[in-house]
Amino acid sequence: MSSAHQIEQIAERVERLLVRYEELQRTNALLAQQVEALTTERDSLKSRLAAARARVDALLERLPIAS
Known part of the structure; x- marks a missing residue:
């Protein structure tokens, strides 16, 4: 083979x-x-989940205690 x-x-x-x-x-x-878009979406979903948990916890505290 030639150079x-x-x-x-x-x-x-x-x-x-x-x-x-x-x-x-x-x-x-x-x-x-x-990755950036999914990270932003994940962070938003985590924030919404935390807010929903807080609302559920507040509702649970308002329920009367069963005797």
Whole structure:
């Protein structure tokens, strides 16, 4: 195999690696956005759950004690 051919093959592989790297960067950015959105949603749901628990606890305290 000639040096020129080897260099050409290496250049092609480097190009493919660069394309794959860019694809992975885009995928990573999208996944980071999804994680951020899901984290925000989780925090909101946790807050709503805490508020609902507080309301249920307040209602339970208002119930008469069975004798």
